[in-house]
Amino acid sequence: MKINNNIQALNAYRNLYQNQFKTSKNLEKLSSGLRINRAADDAAGLAISEKMRSQIRGLKQAERNALDGISLMQTSEGAMQEVHAMLQRMRELAVQASNDTNTEYDREQIQKEIDQLKLEIDSISDKTEFNTRKLLDGNSAVLSSITSTEDNAARIASLPIVMDARLQSGTYHLEVTNKKDVIHIVQPNAGLTDRENDIKFDASLVEGNPFYPQPFGEYTINVRNYSPNDQNALVQVIGPDGLPLDERSVRVGQEDGDIYNIGGLSIDTKKIIGAGTVKVSIEQQATFSIYRGEEPLEQNLITAGKTMTTKNGIVRHGGIEFQFHNDMKDTMEDSGETVDRAISTFSITNNSLAFQIGPNTNQQVMIDIPRMDIVTLGIEEVDVTTHDGANKAIYQLDRAINNISEARSKLGATQNRMEHTINNLQITHENLTASESRIRDADMALEMTEFTRNNILNQSATAMLAQANQLPQGVLQLLQ
Incomplete structure (x- = not known):
């Protein structure tokens, strides 16, 4: 027996x-509800769960960001809706003014309302805001510019329209090679059937041609008043925009007949053997490449060359829309050979809005909202005080209405996308929270079972410690 x-x-x-x-x-664990309260509880689990917590909180904020983005787009689209309504009213007035039952005084009164509507469109463009940010004044748009005609060797007819708001600001180059006209007689009639020789753009006059440069698209040729005895007919050419270009009375059906330039088209009238309506599509086929940087070098190529055919003179490549007109200036004066490589240089200024719709870097949706003033819409010069002006105004307003429709459609499509984004964020948030809970949260039933067991063991150990402390007292019996 020992006592020490x-x-x-x-x-x-x-x-x-x-x-x-x-x-x-x-x-x-029972009081906090967590299985991991400090790193010592589970070092690896703590690191994993903290990363998950970052993602969970980021997902929740991204969901709120997406909802705010939808609110901003709805504000923009609502303003565009009102612009749409005013354009429809202006078109209605233009149709009214084009009727010659109106006197000059009547048309002046109609013009007064149109002028007020134009002022209101500019006002909406300048004053529409969300959280003090102006939306329709161009500050949220992706803008493009061509500095000079010398920089436009590829003959882009209008400023490039950026379709992809992710494109960075900077200098870009469009390279066009292997250009050729693609002629297709959609509706043959009156003997005009040969797409290679019967109809094409007239290249005899460039500077003096009042129809130069001509738009690509579908032309309508009406052959009327055909007289087989006199061998003549009235030929009218209507442009792709639906407006008459020219009409002439010409000799037809004769072997020694001429090829006439009517409305900018070269028409082989000796092929005409009757009256009828001919529709011919004239487009441009070429290989298009896009570069970004100071020079159009191979290392700056961002969109490889692709051979495409325009549609109504328009081609979309690399997230940019380009419009072309027929331009015979591509022929070199000294040799008469067609220039094979033409390059246009333009710049892009990207002011698009970035909506952070994910918890991590660069998980964004870029939104550009175009300027919606009367200059951008192309209706600044709308004047219905004459019959011709009113007739032209109908076409101008149709184009403006189409532009508004495209902008609203893009915003609507993006809103639908954002709604799906929100659904995905909510699902991901739910699943990630469940994963983090499995790592970090305590199983209360298990912990309570462990606590009960350990509590009983504590009581038992305390009792045994008391018994063990009594054991050395047996030595006193030996010392008596």
């Missing part, structure tokens, strides 16, 4: 300490 070292008491104390430590852990 009570091994049984030390053993009971060690077990009691361990049980108390485990009980303390149980109490901590």
Whole structure:
């Protein structure tokens, strides 16, 4: 028997300490609801769950960002809706003014309302805001510019329209090679059937041709008043915009007949053998490449060359829309050969809005909202005080209405996309939260079971420690 070292008491104390430590852990987990309260509880699990927490909070904020983005787009689209309504009213007035039952005085009164509507369109463009940010004044648009005609060797007819708001600001180059006209007689009639020789753009006059440069698209040729005896007919040419270009009375059906230039088209009238309506599509086929940087070098190529045919003179490539007109200036004056490589240089200024719709870097949706004033819409010069002006105004307003429709459609499509984004964020948030819970949260039932077991062990160990402390007293019996 020993009294200096009570091994049984030390053993009971060690077990009691361990049980108390485990009980303390149980109490901590039960009171916090977490399985991991500090790194020592599970170092790897803590690191994983903290990354998940970052994602979870980012997802929740991204969802709120997407909702705010939808609110901004709805504000813009609502303003465009009102512009749309005013353009429809202006078109209605233009149709009214084009009727010659109106006197000059009547048309002046109609013009007054149109002028007021134009002022209101500019006002809406300048004053529409969301959270003090102006929306329709061009500050949220992607703009393009061509500095000079010398920089436009590819003969882009109008400023490039950026379709992809992700394109960066900077200098761009469009390379056009292997250009050729593609002629297709959609509706043959009156003997005009040969797409290679019967109808094509007239190249005899460039500078003096009043129809130069001509738009690509579908032309209508009406052959009327055909007289087989006199061998003549009235030929009218209507442009792709639906407006009459020219009409002439010409000799037809004769072997020695001429090829006439009517409305900018070269028409082989000796092929005409009757009256009828001919529709011919004239487009341009070429290989298009896009470069970004100071020079159109191979290392700056961002969109590889692709051979495409325009549609109504328009081609979309690399997220940019280009419009072309027929331009015979591409022929070199000294040799008469067609220039094979033509390059236009233009710049892009990207002011588009970035909506952060994900928890991580660069998880954004870029939105550009075009300027909606009367200059951009092309209706600044709308004047219905004459019959011709009113007739032209109908076409101008049709184009403006189409531009507004395209802008609203793009915003509507993006809103639908954002709604799907929100649904995906909510699902991801739910699943990631469940994953983080499995790592970090305590199983309360299990912890309570452990706590009960450890609590009983604590009581048992305390009792045994008391018994062990009594054991050395047996030595006193030997000392009596």
